[in-house]
Amino acid sequence: MPEGKLCNRKPINTEEYLQQVLSDTGGKQYYKEMEELDVDVEKLQASLKATLKSRLKTWLDMCAHCGLCADACFLYEVNDRDPKQVPAYKIQSTLGEIVKKNGNVTNEFLRHCMDVAWSQCTCCNRCGHYCPHGIDMGVMFGYLRGLLYSQGFVPWELKIGSGMHRVYRAQMNVTTEDWVETCDWMAEESEEEWPGLTIPIDVEDADIMYTLNAREAKHYPEDIAEAAILFHLTGENWTVPSEGWEQTSLSMFAGDWEACTMQVKTVYDAIERLRPKRVVGTECGHAHRASAIEGPYWVGRPDGLPPRPYIHYVEWVAEVLRTGRLKIDPAKKLKKPVTLQDSCNYVRNHGLADITREIMSYIVEPEYFHEMSPNREHNYCCGGGGGFNGVGKYRPQRNVALIKKRDQILATGAELVIAPCHNCWDAIRDLEEEFEIGIKWSFLKPLLIEMAIVPDHLKPAEDAE
Amino acid sequence: MYEILTGPGLWLAFAIAVIGLVVRTVFYIQGLNWKLDRVAYTAFPAAGAKGAIRSILAFLVPFGNHSWRAKPGFTVMFFTFHIGLLAVPLFLEGHAVILMERFGIAWPSMSMGAADFWTVAMLVAALGIAMRRLLLPEVRIVTDAKDWFVLIISVAPFLSGYMVVHQIGDYNFWLLAHIVSGLAWIALLPFTKLFHVVGFFWSRAQLGMDYGIKRGGMKYKSFDW
Ligand code: SF4
Ligand code: SF4
Ligand code: SF4
Numbered sequence: 001m002p003e004g005k006l007c008n009r010k011p012i013n014t015e016e017y018l019q020q021v022l023s024d025t026g027g028k029q030y031y032k033e034m035e036e037l038d039v040d041v042e043k044l045q046a047s048l049k050a051t052l053k054s055r056l057k058t059w060l061d062m063c064a065h066c067g068l069c070a071d072a073c074f075l076y077e078v079n080d081r082d083p084k085q086v087p088a089y090k091i092q093s094t095l096g097e098i099v100k101k102n103g104n105v106t107n108e109f110l111r112h113c114m115d116v117a118w119s120q121c122t123c124c125n126r127c128g129h130y131c132p133h134g135i136d137m138g139v140m141f142g143y144l145r146g147l148l149y150s151q152g153f154v155p156w157e158l159k160i161g162s163g164m165h166r167v168y169r170a171q172m173n174v175t176t177e178d179w180v181e182t183c184d185w186m187a188e189e190s191e192e193e194w195p196g197l198t199i200p201i202d203v204e205d206a207d208i209m210y211t212l213n214a215r216e217a218k219h220y221p222e223d224i225a226e227a228a229i230l231f232h233l234t235g236e237n238w239t240v241p242s243e244g245w246e247q248t249s250l251s252m253f254a255g256d257w258e259a260c261t262m263q264v265k266t267v268y269d270a271i272e273r274l275r276p277k278r279v280v281g282t283e284c285g286h287a288h289r290a291s292a293i294e295g296p297y298w299v300g301r302p303d304g305l306p307p308r309p310y311i312h313y314v315e316w317v318a319e320v321l322r323t324g325r326l327k328i329d330p331a332k333k334l335k336k337p338v339t340l341q342d343s344c345n346y347v348r349n350h351g352l353a354d355i356t357r358e359i360m361s362y363i364v365e366p367e368y369f370h371e372m373s374p375n376r377e378h379n380y381c382c383g384g385g386g387g388f389n390g391v392g393k394y395r396p397q398r399n400v401a402l403i404k405k406r407d408q409i410l411a412t413g414a415e416l417v418i419a420p421c422h423n424c425w426d427a428i429r430d431l432e433e434e435f436e437i438g439i440k441w442s443f444l445k446p447l448l449i450e451m452a453i454v455p456d457h458l459k460p461a462e463d464a465e
Numbered sequence: 466m467y468e469i470l471t472g473p474g475l476w477l478a479f480a481i482a483v484i485g486l487v488v489r490t491v492f493y494i495q496g497l498n499w500k501l502d503r504v505a506y507t508a509f510p511a512a513g514a515k516g517a518i519r520s521i522l523a524f525l526v527p528f529g530n531h532s533w534r535a536k537p538g539f540t541v542m543f544f545t546f547h548i549g550l551l552a553v554p555l556f557l558e559g560h561a562v563i564l565m566e567r568f569g570i571a572w573p574s575m576s577m578g579a580a581d582f583w584t585v586a587m588l589v590a591a592l593g594i595a596m597r598r599l600l601l602p603e604v605r606i607v608t609d610a611k612d613w614f615v616l617i618i619s620v621a622p623f624l625s626g627y628m629v630v631h632q633i634g635d636y637n638f639w640l641l642a643h644i645v646s647g648l649a650w651i652a653l654l655p656f657t658k659l660f661h662v663v664g665f666f667w668s669r670a671q672l673g674m675d676y677g678i679k680r681g682g683m684k685y686k687s688f689d690w
Contacts, residue, residue, distance in 0.1 A: 051501055053496040053497070053498050053501055053502070054492060054493045054494075054495070054496025054497055055496070055497060055498075055502050055671055057496070058493060058664060058667070058668055059668070061658075061660075062658060062660060062661050062664050062665075062668060063607075064612075064658065064661065065598075065604070065607040065608050065609065065612050066539075066604065066607075067597075067601060067603040067604035067607060068532055068536065068539070070603035070604075071535065071536075072532070076603070081602070081603065083602045083603050083605070083606035084606070086603045086606060086607060088607045089606050089607050092607065128672060129530075129531065129532065129688075129690060130531065130532040130535070131532070132524050132532070132543075132665070133661065133664070133665060133668045133669065134520060134524075134668050134669045134671065134672030134673070135668070136672060136675075293679060293680070294503055297499075297500060297503035297505075298503075300500060302499065302505060302508060303505055303508045303509075304499070304503070304504070304505030304508060304678065304679055305505075348680075349680045349681065350680060350681040350684060351680070351681020351682065351684050351685040351686060351688070352681070352684075352685065353685075353686075354685060354686060355685070376689065377688060377689050378531060378689070
């Protein structure tokens with residue numbers, strides 16, 4: 001039963017193995033080895049038996065083959081309505097076949113399944129709303145990814161991503177020391193302009209514990225500074241944990257449920273340890289999905305809720321604007337055409353559509369806010385969700401996928417796209433690079449700091465009147 | 466023959482259908498798993514019930530959701546087909562007579578004109594659905610033999626019934642064909658995609674609970690189907 005050195009059924013649990021896979025640039029050897037990787041049929045059968053229960057079985061079985069889900073999928077639309085992109089077809093011809101053959105499938109077939117699962121579905125869950133039987137292909141593709149991961153058929157970057165979570169409890173190699181240092185550094189950097197600003201680490205019983213995306217710690221530390229400034233401006237009693245700060249889950253994209261559990265456990269442990277009143281997560285869609293929506297189930301909490309209320313950044317922003325703790329300078333309200341990206345992960349999947357629009361009402365002059373069409377729960381994926389953005393092998397397909405969002409944005413006439421989601425932000429940046437439509441894109445934090453009225457007592461000494 | 470089919474035969478078909486549907490429903494509900502499905506089904510009964518009912522109603526009411534509104538032509542065919550399919554056999558005078566004669570049950574019935582109208586409308590809608598399967602690439606690619614089987618077995622009692630009522634062709638042949646195909650349809654409910662007569666409700670309720678409990682229903686507004 002040959003398994004490769006890099007591509008195999010073993011998860012990445014050590015730094016050494018992680019380094020080996022990482023140094024295989026672009027996954028060349030990895031994908032080569034994948035061609036030889038045997039299918040462990042017994043294991044696949046055992047997984048099916050243990051996890052394919054009535055919901056999924058009924059979905060596969062009862063699908064009326066009516067094709068109503070076709071138009072719901074942006075990938076079907078941007079790929080010239082290719083029938084092979086019909087959600088029902090995509091899942092029936094992959095997971096459906098695996099189930100029909102009770103796991104007796106070939107290496108070639110599983111590689112095909114991998115291509116479909118990671119390049120023809122972003123798990124945006126939109127199709128589920130258009131299916132009369134309520135069949136959610138996004139959920140089923142998530143399940144299929146789990147099966148494929150356990151067989152070793154997973155894109156190189158995502159094998160690494162879930163390995164990062166296993167080894168570092170973060171999607172990137174950021175250690176506890178790196179993280180604490182970054183906080184101290186950002187606090188120092190900001191102090192001059194914001195006297196009294198701190199980034200309090202491991203404070204017990206704070207009102208808010210803040211969690212974020214390891215990318216911020218690694219590549220965009222200014223995002224952490226911005227979060228600190230806004231907490232400072234609003235007088236929040238907040239803290240970050242030294243461990244359990246990483247909120248994302250590339251393992252969720254990879255279908256590595258064990259790593260998902262490990263990762264979110266560190267966050268929940270921090271909550272139990274520091275006992276904050278509630279947790280606020282950064283402007284990230286999938287991180288919210290992983291730690292506030294799916295996480296409780298991974299760790300086995302029967303009420304499906306995190307240990308403390310866990311809110312998305314947009315919920316916190318709406319609250320401080322509503323209560324007047326953060327005041328926007330009316331002169332600085334945005335007076336250029338603006339649109340808003342609804343992230344599937346917390347809008348379609350957590351009902352936050354009104355909240356983000358409430359924020360818009362405070363920061364954009366009403367006549368300048370233009371909705372995309374469709375929007376809210378029915379918005380299309382940015383084009384890069386579910387890990388699509390990060391997989392080099394599927395870059396061409398991802399670039400085609402961006403067309404939908406490009407056209408949606410163009411139709412609004414917006415110059416600025418507000419995208420309170422890391423993945424969406426990336427996708428919109430990439431679509432500007434790819435198609436040069438002349439738009440800007442932004443998270444909320446920098447915009448809010450730009451527009452906020454700073455109370456005198458928070459200004460540096462020489463500025464205060 | 467006629468007596469046996471519409472007496473014990475009818476009982477048997479109904480018994481198979483009812484027992485089969487109940488058993489499958491029990492298995493379905495037993496197989497729901499809060500941890501695997503990642504939905505806390507029982508933790509929030511009120512939110513779950515609200516989500517389930519909204520989800521079912523949104524698709525039970527014509528044009529009650531974005532999907533129906535996006536495809537008005539299909540929606541009209543779909544509802545015509547299903548209303549005809551359920552209303553005609555349930556409220557046909559000829560059937561009420563059998564219920565009275567065999568089982569002594571007084572059953573309401575619709576006028577012959579209405580039955581004729583719905584039968585023809587249902588058959589036309591079925592033809593439209595079949596054309597869709599043949600002509601639209603996005604439907605053709607997912608269509609398989611089972612889909613055709615279900616469509617044919619559902620249409621057969623109507624076609625043959627129409628022949629009987631209007632005495633076209635060989636009366637005895639069409640009557641037999643009508644009874645056999647009708648009974649087959651009933652008995653096959655649990656074993657084919659016809660399971661959706663109840664499965665539709667369970668599956669919609671499941672997704673509705675998912676949205677009602679986990680995916681935002683308890684936090685903010687209910688989902689706009
Ligand atoms: S979940 Fe989204 S991307 Fe996947 S098939 Fe459905 S609509 Fe398409
Ligand atoms: S809309 Fe639903 S029932 Fe129809 S083909 Fe798609 S998944 Fe199947
Ligand atoms: S990146 Fe944003 S829009 Fe795209 S799937 Fe994720 S949440 Fe949805």
